[in-house]
Amino acid sequence: MHRYSEPLQIDEVNLPKPKGEEVIIKVGAAGVCHSDIHFMHGEWQKTLPVKLPLTVGHETAGYVEEVGESVKGLAKGDVVAVFGGWGCGVCINCKGGDEQLCMHARWPGLSQFDGGYAEYMHIPSYRFLIRANGMDPKMLAPLTDAGLTPYRAVKKIRRMLNPGSYTLLFGVGGLGCYAIQYLKLMSPTNVIAVVRNEGKARLAREMGADHVINSKTEDVISAIRKITENRGVDVSLDIVASRDTLDVGFASLGKKGTLVLVGLMGETLNVPIMQSVINEHKVIGSLWGNYNELAEVIALARKQKLKTPINQFNLMEVNKATETLANGKIDGRAILVP
Ligand SMILES: [Zn+2]
Ligand SMILES: [Zn+2]
Known part of the structure; x- marks a missing residue:
């Protein structure tokens, strides 16, 4: 996103090398949310000020591509859901378990961190990933916000x-x-x-x-x-x-x-x-959900108890996907697949 209220652009950017707790994931799918539409039209400039350009997308799942040296419990190829309510980890809300209510929130695709409308995504800590091997990222991505x-x-x-x-x-x-x-x-x-x-x-x-x-x-x-x-x-x-x-x-x-x-x-x-x-x-x-609630949603989906109607678009058709959603023409969730 280079400017508000203009079509998104596909750019080639460098893939960073993950350090410490960081993880690079290969995006399997990214959900397209009404919040993205509000955000892209600049309606939230006051509440969520950002410096452009920025990659949109706060509903992502994919595969671990590369991990930093202090990442635990994740290996290349693992299927992961990205918990998007990234917080500081130490304030009263984060410590209470509601990291999405952090006073210093830094949500991907809605703050200065690039989101999931991409082939790869940089995750600042493995704390924000939930391993979900055996699940399809196309079903998993919508769970991280819509679910x-x-x-x-x-x-x-x-x-x-x-x-x-x-x-x-x-x-x-x-x-x-x-x-x-x-x-x-x-x-x-x-x-x-x-x-x-x-x-x-x-x-x-x-x-x-x-x-x-x-x-x-x-x-x-x-x-x-x-x-x-x-x-x-x-x-x-x-x-x-x-x-x-x-x-x-x-x-x-x-x-x-x-x-x-x-x-x-x-x-x-x-x-x-x-x-x-x-x-x-x-x-x-009620705002979004916390990490444990996302784990519960994934557990419910694993039991195949959740139906997810999906409309799939290729990442290159991103502007068509957002436009179709803005016009109320999506039944269920639109996802972008790179
Ligand atoms: Zn959303
Ligand atoms: Zn916090």
Whole structure:
């Protein structure tokens, strides 16, 4: 990425020699995320300032190519998933296990570290890799963000989800496909997915959604009232978080309902005070996931319990891939394969 809002360029760059804890991986696949689109359009220049050029991509898996002299437990050819929430390792959040919440975060492809839209990637420490021999990097790459982010969110709310409860889900894209599966695997809740076209409706049902509402043809709030018999939903899991989905999600919450913010489309949340107080509503944010949660997601996928719908592009078609995603034309996750 040389300039914001311009097509990405394919450049030849030198491959560094790994020293100490560093590892060079040969990229097997890199997921294309909506965050990359926001980032590439310069929408996050204030929160994530970077010096360009930079290689995008924070959802990567591949093979160990070369290791520094103090790397332990990894050898050339090992299949690895890259945990992307790189932290300092010593602050209170890192020590607590939530390295993705580090005050000095240095995420690949979103900070001054080059990401995975490449043939090779430089990893500053083997601490950020999870060995996953026997797994296909094409299935593994999407797990590191699209699979990980909803996993953390669902873990936060699963104790609220008793039999007979309702969870409303906005966004049946890369993350949403996993979110439905986790909700069904980890809780007895009824999942109501809100989609904008028939393709996504089919996908939502395939992933296990109990009810699907097409917002293009139905009034979402009255459909939810009908499904929940006017009770409202227990949780609205918003992977889109645009002004529309936030308003509808909030209006659909029942007593003691919780709004979970995962998406980053909108800018602010309008909360009516009276309604929140008398119904004891809660709002919680959920960011990416930590290293152990990624290990759990990989363990779940190893049991072949996770379906990952993938749209594969060659690395050379990177601009076509990002454009197709930006236009909402990807069902599942887009990946780049060098
Ligand atoms: Zn992402
Ligand atoms: Zn830290």
